[in-house]
Amino acid sequence: MPYGSRLAATMTRRLGRECVYTPSARLALYLALRRWCRPGARVLMSPVNDDVILFVVLAAGCRPVQAPVSVWDGNIDAAAVPDSTWRTVDAVLTTNLYGIPDRVLELRRRCEQLGIPLIEDAAHAIGTHVDGQPIGTFGTAAAFSLSKHVAAMAGGFLAVEDARTRRELELLRDDLLTPSRLRDDLSVTLRPLARSTVRTLHLVRPVWRTMQRLGLLERDAFRMALHAPRLTACARSAPSLTAYEPWVSVDLHGFRVRHGSLVRGQLNLRMSRLDDDLTRRRAGVALLAGTAWASTALRERAVPDGPLPLFRVPLLVQNRDALLERLVDHGMVCGYVYDPPLDDYAGAEFVEPSPAPAAARWFASHVLPADPLSARRMTGALTRERAATARPSFPVAVKDATPPAPLGQ
Ligand SMILES: Cc1ncc(COP(=O)(O)O)c(C=O)c1O
Numbered sequence: 197m198p199y200g201s202r203l204a205a206t207m208t209r210r211l212g213r214e215c216v217y218t219p220s221a222r223l224a225l226y227l228a229l230r231r232w233c234r235p236g237a238r239v240l241m242s243p244v245n246d247d248v249i250l251f252v253v254l255a256a257g258c259r260p261v262q263a264p265v266s267v268w269d270g271n272i273d274a275a276a277v278p279d280s281t282w283r284t285v286d287a288v289l290t291t292n293l294y295g296i297p298d299r300v301l302e303l304r305r306r307c308e309q310l311g312i313p314l315i316e317d318a319a320h321a322i323g324t325h326v327d328g329q330p331i332g333t334f335g336t337a338a339a340f341s342l343s344k345h346v347a348a349m350a351g352g353f354l355a356v357e358d359a360r361t362r363r364e365l366e367l368l369r370d371d372l373l374t375p376s377r378l379r380d381d382l383s384v385t386l387r388p389l390a391r392s393t394v395r396t397l398h399l400v401r402p403v404w405r406t407m408q409r410l411g412l413l414e415r416d417a418f419r420m421a422l423h424a425p426r427l428t429a430c431a432r433s434a435p436s437l438t439a440y441e442p443w444v445s446v447d448l449h450g451f452r453v454r455h456g457s458l459v460r461g462q463l464n465l466r467m468s469r470l471d472d473d474l475t476r477r478r479a480g481v482a483l484l485a486g487t488a489w490a491s492t493a494l495r496e497r498a499v500p501d502g503p504l505p506l507f508r509v510p511l512l513v514q515n516r517d518a519l520l521e522r523l524v525d526h527g528m529v530c531g532y533v534y535d536p537p538l539d540d541y542a543g544a545e546f547v548e549p550s551p552a553p554a555a556a557r558w559f560a561s562h563v564l565p566a567d568p569l570s571a572r573r574m575t576g577a578l579t580r581e582r583a584a585t586a587r588p589s590f591p592v593a594v595k596d597a598t599p600p601a602p603l604g605q
Contacts, residue, residue: 198366199373203460204353206467207340213333213355214362216369220451221319221341222252222444223372224354226437227365228337229256229287232313235435237286238548239315240277243537243556244270245291247419249317250538251443253289254427254546257435261285261548262539267555267588268493269293269510270534270563274302278551282306287313292321292331294532294565295506296493300326300334313337319344319352323474323505343448344507345473346466347391350384350450350459372437373454380450381458400527418533419541420446427546474505480568484509487575488585489564508532508565514584516562526577528570535560554590562586 198204200217207215218224233239235257241249243262253260261284264276270293288307290298300316307314314335318324321331322345332338332355342351354369356362394403407413414420420443433439437452445451481503485494489511508530513519520530537556539549550556564583566574 207353216354216365218352221339221352224339224352228315239287240285241289242291255440262550264552265556269296270559271298289315294508295320297326320507351463381456384459418535477505477568478503480571483571511564512586513564514586532565
């Protein structure tokens with residue numbers, strides 16, 4: 197039996213696509229890029245994304261090309277990508293940021309016309325559908341993360357179109373896995389429990405502040421340190437996961453570890469609770485979408501088909517950074533802030549900058565990713581903090597002036 201086949205079978209039943217189990221979504225994305233993109237390939241992506249994903253693209257030997265994004269959700273604005281860019285890209289990588297779907301129908305049409313792969317990053321979007329079809333089934337391949345929706349701190353999938361490709365990718369994956377040790381498995385199993393205990397005992401604030409003071413947090417800012425000279429030197433080894441491991445492993449050190457049955461057993465259990473998790477997320481999204489801080493796009497999406505079961509709810513607020521600090525005093529640490537956009541962060545040596553960076557800059561610096569599972573506490577805290585709603589102050593291009601149309605569940 198291939199490694200992780202029970203978990204993969206569960207995901208295949210949910211999605212209706214062949215799935216390969218991986219210890220993380222980042223490894224799944226690396227596999228997809230290695231399988232469908234030659235070294236030097238130009239990959240169109242949103243600059244409002246986790247920096248880890250930028251390093252995955254670089255590790256695969258590809259050139260990250262930053263796209264214009266929608267000011268409403270931070271995902272690629274396909275219509276604003278210049279024709280000159282479309283003519284030269286070799287693949288498209290979506291984000292489905294916070295679970296809000298990318299404009300996948302338009303992106304798929306473009307990719308089909310150009311004969312290039314559409315790789316879906318569905319790490320934030322396990323329960324998101326477009327026209328009744330799950331995100332992760334539109335493209336050539338899609339990566340999912342169990343660290344997100346079921347808070348596992350391990351686990352992912354690569355969904356592909358057929359069994360032959362799945363078998364090929366299982367072999368490629370096995371070559372990249374590193375052996376597990378009991379100590380790693382215990383730590384992966386116990387860390388989510390420790391985290392939920394800290395929350396239940398209302399210890400988030402003292403624990404977070406102590407870690408900050410002792411320098412125990414992996415990041416001092418929203419972005420990890422780039423270490424540009426070392427990164428330049430690594431390019432000589434690309435494609436290579438090992439060379440880029442210091443960047444790719446940030447926030448998830450076991451991203452390529454072949455976890456044993458202890459971890460996989462726990463993941464099976466967490467997967468069985470996924471639908472309950474999604475139901476609770478929908479309730480939280482419904483609440484947050486009705487607040488003044490929700491973007492119009494979010495509110496309109498919530499109307500006809502019920503709310504999306506988002507991973508995080510993008511609220512748009514003024515003085516976002518100061519507010520994030522104050523929220524810690526309310527026992528809430530909001531992660532998943534991708535600011536500045538990747539082109540401002542990494543520069544032209546490592547990424548091709550977006551031709552229209554304003555929307556990405558604005559969205560990245562105003563979005564507050566709220567956990568829908570803490571919706572009530574979040575609205576209470578934002579009200580007490582008198583958080584002010586942010587709206588773009590620069591002219592929004594006509595084609596992006598209205599939020600995307602409501603999407604079906
Ligand atoms: C958009 C996005 N894609 C992929 C990943 C990688 O997921 P994993 O931690 O399972 O490797 C992350 C991680 O936060 C992410 O934010």
